[in-house]
Every structure is written in C-alpha cells, then in structure tokens.
Amino acid sequence: MSLLRITPSVHSSVSSRLLRLSIFLLLSLPDTKGKAIWTAHLNITFQVGNQIISELGESGVFGNHSPLERVSGVVVLPEGWNQNACNPMTNFSRPERADSWLALIERGGCTFTHKINVAAEKGANGVIVYNYPGTGNRVFPMSHQGTENIVAVMIGNLKGLELLHLIQKGVYVTIIIEVGRMHMPWLSHYVISLFTFLAATVACLFLYCARRPRVPDSSTRRRRQIKADVNKAIGQLRLQVLKEGDKELDPDENNCVVCFDIYKPQDVVRILTCKHFFHKACIDPWLLAHRTCPICKCDILKT
Numbered sequence: 290m291s292l293l294r295i296t297p298s299v300h301s302s303v304s305s306r307l308l309r310l311s312i313f314l315l316l317s318l319p320d321t322k323g324k325a326i327w328t329a330h331l332n333i334t335f336q337v338g339n340q341i342i343s344e345l346g347e348s349g350v351f352g353n354h355s356p357l358e359r360v361s362g363v364v365v366l367p368e369g370w371n372q373n374a375c376n377p378m379t380n381f382s383r384p385e386r387a388d389s390w391l392a393l394i395e396r397g398g399c400t401f402t403h404k405i406n407v408a409a410e411k412g413a414n415g416v417i418v419y420n421y422p423g424t425g426n427r428v429f430p431m432s433h434q435g436t437e438n439i440v441a442v443m444i445g446n447l448k449g450l451e452l453l454h455l456i457q458k459g460v461y462v463t464i465i466i467e468v469g470r471m472h473m474p475w476l477s478h479y480v481i482s483l484f485t486f487l488a489a490t491v492a493c494l495f496l497y498c499a500r501r502p503r504v505p506d507s508s509t510r511r512r513r514q515i516k517a518d519v520n521k522a523i524g525q526l527r528l529q530v531l532k533e534g535d536k537e538l539d540p541d542e543n544n545c546v547v548c549f550d551i552y553k554p555q556d557v558v559r560i561l562t563c564k565h566f567f568h569k570a571c572i573d574p575w576l577l578a579h580r581t582c583p584i585c586k587c588d589i590l591k592t
C-alpha cells in the first residue's frame with residue numbers, strides 16, 4: 290500500500306512542475322508592444338593623407354522613435370568641452386561645404402529626446418549617439434519620443450570614440466546610415482522558452498516513468514499467487530523411481546496418459562493425491578498449466 294501512495298504524489302509534483310513551467314512560458318510570451326529592433330549599417334568614409342578609407346559595418350541600431358530611412362552627411366561634433374549636447378545653446382562645428390550633416394553625440398547628461406532635439410534644431414539631418422564609456426560595442430534601441438522626424442541611431446562607445454578622435458584631428462568623415470536587418474529579441478526569447486518547456490516536459494515524463502512503482506493489478510497478483518501455490522503443491526507430491534518388478538511397469542495396466550508411453554525401469558514418476566501417477570517430466574508441466582489430474586480431474590490445490 291505504501292507503493293500505491295507514492296503514485297499520486299509523483300503525479301502532483303510532475304503536474305505542479307508542468308504548471309509552473311506553463312506559467313513561466315505564458316509570462317515570457319511577448320506582449321503586443323514587443324517591438325522589432327532594426328540594425329543600422331554605417332558606411333563610414335574618411336580621408337587619411339591621400340588615401341580614402343571606407344568601411345561598412347552593422348554598427349548600430351535605430352532608435353525606437355526614429356524613421357527607418359537612409360540618411361547621409363558629414364559627421365559633426367558639438368562645440369565646447371562637452372560632447373553630450375544637453376545644453377540647448379550647443380553649437381555644431383559644421384563645415385561650410387556640407388549640405389547634409391549628422392551630429393555625433395555622447396550618451397548621458399540628459400534624455401535622448403533632449404539631445405536629439407538640440408541637434409535637430411541646429412539643422413542636423415540625423416543624430417548618432419554613442420554609448421557610455423566602458424560599454425564596449427554594446428548598443429540598444431533608444432527611446433526618444435517627440436523626435437519622430439529625424440533619424441537617430443545608437444552606436445557603441447568604441448566606434449563613437451574612434452569617430453570622435455578622427456574628427457577632433459580634423460579628418461573629414463562622412464557616413465551613410467542605411468536600414469539593416471530586423472531583429473525580434475522577444476521571438477528568440479520565446480523560442481528559447483518553448484525549448485526549455487519541451488525539454489523540461491520530456492525530462493519530467495522520463496523521471497515520472499523511471500520512478501513510477503510497478504504496482505501489479507489484482508488479477509495479476511492472484512495469478513502469481515496461484516502459480517506459487519501450484520508449484521508448492523507439486524513439490525509436495527511424492528516421486529518414485531520405477532524398478533524391475535514394480536506393478537506400475539505392467540504395460541497392460543498402465544501407461545502415461547500425457548505421453549502415451551509405457552513405463553520402464555528407472556523412469557521417475559510423480560504420484561498424485563488421487564493415486565494416479567505419470568512421468569514426472571510429463572505431469573509437472575501439465576499440472577502447472579491445468580492444476581488437475583489428467584485422468585480424474587482432481588484439483589491438486591484442493592486435495
């Protein structure tokens with residue numbers, strides 16, 4: 290009975306685990322605001338000596354409120370000691386010959402909306418914000434509500450500083466920002482969650498099957514018990530080795546009704562409680578299958 294009590298508890302623990310995983314999966318589903326992230330390809334061109342260097346890379350991401358448009362221009366820094374363009378009076382040292390220009394601004398000091406607006410008011414055609422020092426190449430889609438008319442992308446700190454140092458040295462840098470690929474971070478999160486859920490389900494089922502006690506049903510247990518009783522009863526029946534002169538050897542009187550053979554000296558016979566006897570090798574399997582004497586049908590478990 291103790292085995293029987295294990296089954297429901299294993300059942301309930303498996304169920305509760307699956308339930309918890311289902312809730313986790315549901316919580317990890319994307320909400321309707323789940324936004325795609327658009328990468329920005331920055332085609333950077335600058336001249337060093339007589340050499341024109343051009344590099345194309347997926348260097349940034351578009352801001353959440355940026356138009357997804359191609360924009361190009363010469364890259365211009367905020368004037369003064371501060372590169373964050375938080376001061377509304379910030380000027381940009383725009384070259385005379387440039388028709389279109391992009392502001393390169395450091396993250397921090399004020400909101401993205403604020404600094405993008407400062408550059409937009411000064412006539413920038415696009416804004417490139419580079420991340421905090423120490424963040425390497427990490428980027429994320431900026432939130433900058435209220436600046437929907439100007440392209441704004443974020444690039445990594447290392448790329449930002451590289452451009453900053455070039456421009457500070459007087460190098461004329463132009464950039465073409467192009468719309469790259471769309472990423473759905475919530476989608477990959479969803480797929481990972483789904484795989485985790487499936488793997489956990491399979492693992493739980495495997496564990497459940499492995500730990501499930503093999504409880505035989507009542508009819509199986511009864512059959513086993515009868516078989517054991519029959520074996521025991523057979524073992525208690527008398528055996529005899531026939532020898533010359535035994536009356537059992539009279540072929541007119543006796544032969545084994547299981548194999549229809551006559552008895553010979555040295556044959557081992559089993560004598561049932563009804564006094565009928567048979568070859569041991571013949572009657573033992575018969576009794577295991579039928580429990581009764583082949584001649585008079587007496588039940589060996591009842592006598």
Ligand SMILES: [Zn+2]
Pocket residue numbers: 545546547548549550567568571
């Ligand atoms: Zn026989």
Ligand SMILES: [Zn+2]
Pocket residue numbers: 561563564565582583584585586587
């Ligand atoms: Zn009999």
